[in-house]
Amino acid sequence: MLKKFILYFLLLFNMLQLNAQHTKRPNIILFLIDDMGWMDSSVPFGDSVGLLNKQFKTPNLTLLAKQGVKFTNAYANSVCTPTRTSILTGMNVTNHGVTNWTSPVKNNTTDAKDTQLNPAPWKINGVDINRITTYPQLLKQAGYYTIHVGKAHWGSAGTPMSNPLNVGFMVNIAGHAAGHPQSYYGKDNYGNIPGKSTYQAVPDLINYHGSDTNLTEALTLEAIKSIEEPIRLKMPFYLNMAHYAVHVPIQPDVRFYQSYLDEGLDTANAKYASMVASMDKSLGDIMQYLSAKNIANNTIIIFMSDNGGLSLSGARGNEAHVQNLPLRAGKGSLYEGGIRVPMIVKWPGFAKANTSIKQYVIAEDFFPSILEMAGVASIKTIQNVDGKSFVPLIKNNKITDTSRVLVWHYPNKWIEGDGPAINYKSAIRQGSWKLIYDLRNGHKELYNLSNDIGEHIDLSMQQPAKTKQLTTQLKEILEKNNAPMPSYKSNSKKVEILID
């Protein structure tokens, strides 16, 4: 009899323990910013506080960096949809084939016209949903409550990838096919004005229509409301807090704008800084909410931007390509300004507070990292996952791996005239070496990032062996992954990587 009871007891105890384990799984928040540059905060991701860092006031991001670990060599792709798809699938851009931002309109390429090259056959509507397993799906299957709030932009309207509910999210607020909001202002209904709305009108925030609530604030309020549910249900949650900020349109957040003008910033910089401040307040509000609910210690926050800061002349000032200094160029470019992004991971009990990690990481690493953080083991995916978990780096920030190869690929035309490493470029990094390859003409540039983060000194002539080695590796990866390539208009032949 006693034996039987003990057996029962153990059985039941196991079940309860399993349950307890489940409730102890960490919540995870990916705080993903749009178009935020590496220098666009008070937090220095460089070796010291830069001039541009001083234009911004981001006390909450500073706090996050103090509580977590900074990744100073974190990479995205040069435009948004490729990065978002890499995060979602764990695939490198050469593998998933969504090399450019997707149009909200189905079957509509976003490539600018070119006289020399035909567009590459990239996935213009987004990745094929039947060929991927997403990490939110896996998290959901593992008992996570999965929430998407804000910008989605994984695919065009009329396709499954346009709807976050189709990629593993149980809740979607304001995510759809568009890459930016029509307006950040509640008084504009975020664009939802009969007869005037565009594809960029932001959905779902109807109770803020006509109000003074900034889009970034509205998304924050809704995100907080959403995570009340899993807290109540005692389920671990994954929140994809994907702000539309700080993408154009550059519309000042009136709560912060004047203070930046008072600091002496010009209107373009003050407007932009106010949007960064707006985003920072969102982070702070969510961190405060987690503390108030006593779950801050069990919640991982990952902060990241989807590409470099916009550096074209216009919305962010008249002078182009100075917005990310000391990094060269910006969004759309394969120079560091376009692809190196701010990244912080706060993981109480695991990530050592107020430290830095120099090992380079890239967007597709988020897939295995998030699953590992969530304790989701034995992952089965349809696709080959290229990303590598950065969890070991967090657990031991002494690890360095100079043999790892990262690849970027942009066989597309982003803007009319080619800019600095903008349009038809591929790139590869190994250790501190980075090669940029021009798909138009086979021109190569080689930089040593360890002492030339600004990519000013092209070493391709001095270092022919390194240049050749990296070009060869780039070629192999592009071919192995069957990466989309443009073709020549003159003879319809596919562009090939030229080693010599």
Next chain:
Amino acid sequence: MLKKFILYFLLLFNMLQLNAQHTKRPNIILFLIDDMGWMDSSVPFGDSVGLLNKQFKTPNLTLLAKQGVKFTNAYANSVCTPTRTSILTGMNVTNHGVTNWTSPVKNNTTDAKDTQLNPAPWKINGVDINRITTYPQLLKQAGYYTIHVGKAHWGSAGTPMSNPLNVGFMVNIAGHAAGHPQSYYGKDNYGNIPGKSTYQAVPDLINYHGSDTNLTEALTLEAIKSIEEPIRLKMPFYLNMAHYAVHVPIQPDVRFYQSYLDEGLDTANAKYASMVASMDKSLGDIMQYLSAKNIANNTIIIFMSDNGGLSLSGARGNEAHVQNLPLRAGKGSLYEGGIRVPMIVKWPGFAKANTSIKQYVIAEDFFPSILEMAGVASIKTIQNVDGKSFVPLIKNNKITDTSRVLVWHYPNKWIEGDGPAINYKSAIRQGSWKLIYDLRNGHKELYNLSNDIGEHIDLSMQQPAKTKQLTTQLKEILEKNNAPMPSYKSNSKKVEILID
């Protein structure tokens, strides 16, 4: 030692049992149709199959009626927002004060202009969210997974009532401030066409944009996808399956249209019948899904329309007010055609299959009924709940209560010229007696519904005592609830109910 084990065992057993109990709570689906009349299906809610019943083919609704219980005296209000608010709050229209349909535009009355009367001070943006507790909130608190799909229309854009997430739903798909869709067609993006969208463009269904998927089908597919979650999580669910169908615009569902033309129906009737068939297919698809998931026996389905069928001349044929015969008039009217609606409850194990209940019930009864079905006891609400649970009627269909009083109140102007019991009317039913009161002039009509369902024989002169008694009761209820009343333009005085 043994004692301790037994204690542990009992404790743990209790916990597990509690858990098991929870999983046995029934799922509840409210299948709410918009503007569907009492005669708009193959299912006869009258004593026999009527002529109009023969125009429709609704095999799934017929099946539901066979598996459940028909309420043949079920009432809504004469237009949609008042009914939807009564369901949500359990309050009679005289109590909640949302006497008319709310505009998608905030602070904008939907009353037509009148030369005699000023509009009543009704809640033009919807009910004050701080003064109500909704049943979805209570269900959610009790562990239900609450889902809204389709038409919401509880309040104007820019107010909390516009967003189903604010009234207790954990998921909202396609519900917002509008009362009808801009288009039922996927190829029209359900209205979301840049520069052409109105307040009626349907949100959230972006992955069907450009497709052939009818709105009713898209909502069904999304509803099924939504209930996968609580099934997976082993949580009971409440699904508010609130179709936009069969409200105008009357756009044929191409899957069914031709067959009705082939039957000899004219285009207006064939279009409308195809929309009813579309709705019926949705019901069938959901019922099939429940069976496939083995939860049909633990899922309650409540079928209901939010007001009577549209009977104005135009979209549903040239001749007005014949669309609900033998009932008089239609939507907007306090004659039976405007307020008596189809209603069926399938509750396996409780509602006796293939039976009818004649006892009259009304929209606000849904609040206490749904909570009782869900086993949610000791309900605390901010508002006074007027509704009465119909669960006792289901459990014992012999119960009749001829003393119960129902009240309708429409101190508004729906259409330009007054129609049959349309504009500025109140009504009261007790037993088989029904009095209709004209707020313009105090004119009274009295009908005995037991032998005059068509309300042709006004007995107010023959039955002065009954007329007086009902008028007095109506006046008391309107005054007790401080119901909104119009005022005279001539002297700004509030309209008062005149007993004699």
